[in-house]
Amino acid sequence: MEILKNKKIILGVCGGIAAYKSCFLVRELIKHGAEVRVIMTPAACEFVSPLTFSTLSRNEVIVNIFPEKKSNTATSTWHIDLALWADLFVIAPATVNTISKINYGIADNALTTLVSARRSPLLIAPAADEDMYNSFENQKNINDLKLKGVFFTEAEYGELASGLTGFGRMAEVDEILNHIKKILSGYHKDLLKRKILITSGPTYEPIDVVRFIGNRSSGKMGHALACAAFYRGANVTVITGPTQLKYPNGIKVIHVVTAEEMYKAVIQEFKRNEIFISAAAVSDFKPKIVSKSKIKKNSEKFFIELIQNKDILLEVSKFKKKNQKLIGFSVETENEIENSFEKMKKKKLHLIIVNNPLEKGAGFEVDTNKITILRKDGTVKSFPLKFKFDIANDILNEIKDL
Numbered sequence: 001m002e003i004l005k006n007k008k009i010i011l012g013v014c015g016g017i018a019a020y021k022s023c024f025l026v027r028e029l030i031k032h033g034a035e036v037r038v039i040m041t042p043a044a045c046e047f048v049s050p051l052t053f054s055t056l057s058r059n060e061v062i063v064n065i066f067p068e069k070k071s072n073t074a075t076s077t078w079h080i081d082l083a084l085w086a087d088l089f090v091i092a093p094a095t096v097n098t099i100s101k102i103n104y105g106i107a108d109n110a111l112t113t114l115v116s117a118r119r120s121p122l123l124i125a126p127a128a129d130e131d132m133y134n135s136f137e138n139q140k141n142i143n144d145l146k147l148k149g150v151f152f153t154e155a156e157y158g159e160l161a162s163g164l165t166g167f168g169r170m171a172e173v174d175e176i177l178n179h180i181k182k183i184l185s186g187y188h189k190d191l192l193k194r195k196i197l198i199t200s201g202p203t204y205e206p207i208d209v210v211r212f213i214g215n216r217s218s219g220k221m222g223h224a225l226a227c228a229a230f231y232r233g234a235n236v237t238v239i240t241g242p243t244q245l246k247y248p249n250g251i252k253v254i255h256v257v258t259a260e261e262m263y264k265a266v267i268q269e270f271k272r273n274e275i276f277i278s279a280a281a282v283s284d285f286k287p288k289i290v291s292k293s294k295i296k297k298n299s300e301k302f303f304i305e306l307i308q309n310k311d312i313l314l315e316v317s318k319f320k321k322k323n324q325k326l327i328g329f330s331v332e333t334e335n336e337i338e339n340s341f342e343k344m345k346k347k348k349l350h351l352i353i354v355n356n357p358l359e360k361g362a363g364f365e366v367d368t369n370k371i372t373i374l375r376k377d378g379t380v381k382s383f384p385l386k387f388k389f390d391i392a393n394d395i396l397n398e399i400k401d402l
């Protein structure tokens with residue numbers, strides 16, 4: 001199936017030389033059956049005429065935040081209408097200036113206003129002179145946006161408009177097109193209105209008012225699952241321990257700190273959901289006594305008595321209804337498959353996702369993972385090392401027909 005057919009794509013164009021390449025991008029998108037609405041910054045109009053884009057896209061181009069009355073798009077809330085219309089928002093080229101504005105939520109022109117109102121995934125193809133591209137501020141903004149679930153088709157090394165050679169050249173049109181297809185193919189709306197509850201991140205178990213027992217979970221796997229499920233149309237609720245990650249608007253996010261808080265939130269939310277994916281790294285133990293003041297260093301040794309936290313999945317499995325599906329993660333460093341099948345049986349799971357953090361590129365803190373999925377019927381399916389977003393889509397593919 002042609003994945004681009006009838007897909008609704010907003011293309012934002014910023015003020016850089018690479019704006020001319022976006023004309024080819026529009027032509028390719030239209031050729032593959034997509035509907036395209038182009039929105040340009042005033043600076044972009046210095047490089048390519050809106051007439052070129054309106055001819056190629058067969059649609060009026062938006063430049064002004066307050067369109068003229070005679071315009072076809074002149075509903076006063078055009079940005080909300082367009083935000084709801086789109087399946088995907090692409091910005092190519094994205095300037096250093098616009099990337100920064102998006103990261104800080106500035107909405108001072110038609111393009112940035114539409115970005116702040118968006119309901120669809122956002123893909124950014126940056127382009128800039130090497131020094132601008134590599135500047136600390138720009139790299140930080142790109143990194144921040146990645147953490148917020150924004151996709152990037154990375155700039156490439158090559159000849160720049162300045163005549164210099166270096167990093168910052170916008171990716172080629174084919175590369176951006178492939179990325180668009182990849183995002184849209186993980187985004188069939190095949191989980192439309194499915195109610196999915198995900199736990200994510202670590203838990204912190206306080207020892208005293210300033211110290212805690214925690215773990216290395218970054219929450220990236222749960223975040224990728226939540227974003228991928230949301231983009232595929234699910235109603236997603238995330239219960240997350242402390243992380244730096246931001247979630248797209250539209251995902252219900254409940255912040256917790258301890259395993260006990262996570263347990264209570266899961267019990268609250270579980271009844272409203274049909275699928276529960278337990279991706280959090282919940283602390284197995286907590287200090288029996290939490291000191292109300294900072295513990296002093298006045299003895300050679302210090303002992304903390306630990307007691308077990310509730311096993312959230314096990315508790316939930318005791319009262320789950322027939323139509324509710326439980327998915328667990330298993331972090332094992334030895335006998336992974338055997339131990340994970342045992343866990344699956346004990347907690348009445350439909351699927352268990354096994355990963356070994358000792359494998360290169362897998363587990364906590366990294367953007368990639370290598371997993372094996374075990375099913376209730378005994379099947380074992382291993383996947384190669386992939387980015388967590390791709391892994392998330394693989395997992396959702398296995399879950400959707402349970």
Ligand SMILES: Cc1cc2nc3c(=O)[nH]c(=O)nc-3n(C[C@H](O)[C@H](O)[C@H](O)COP(=O)(O)O)c2cc1C
Nearest residue numbers: 014015016017041043044095096097098127128129
């Ligand atoms: C010839 C020329 C080429 C430019 N190319 C780029 C570029 O590739 N990337 C970039 O970030 N800024 C570039 N700029 C600077 C932007 O046009 C400028 O920062 C502008 O304010 C961006 O506005 P916008 O983000 O609203 O489109 C260029 C400027 C000129 C004069």
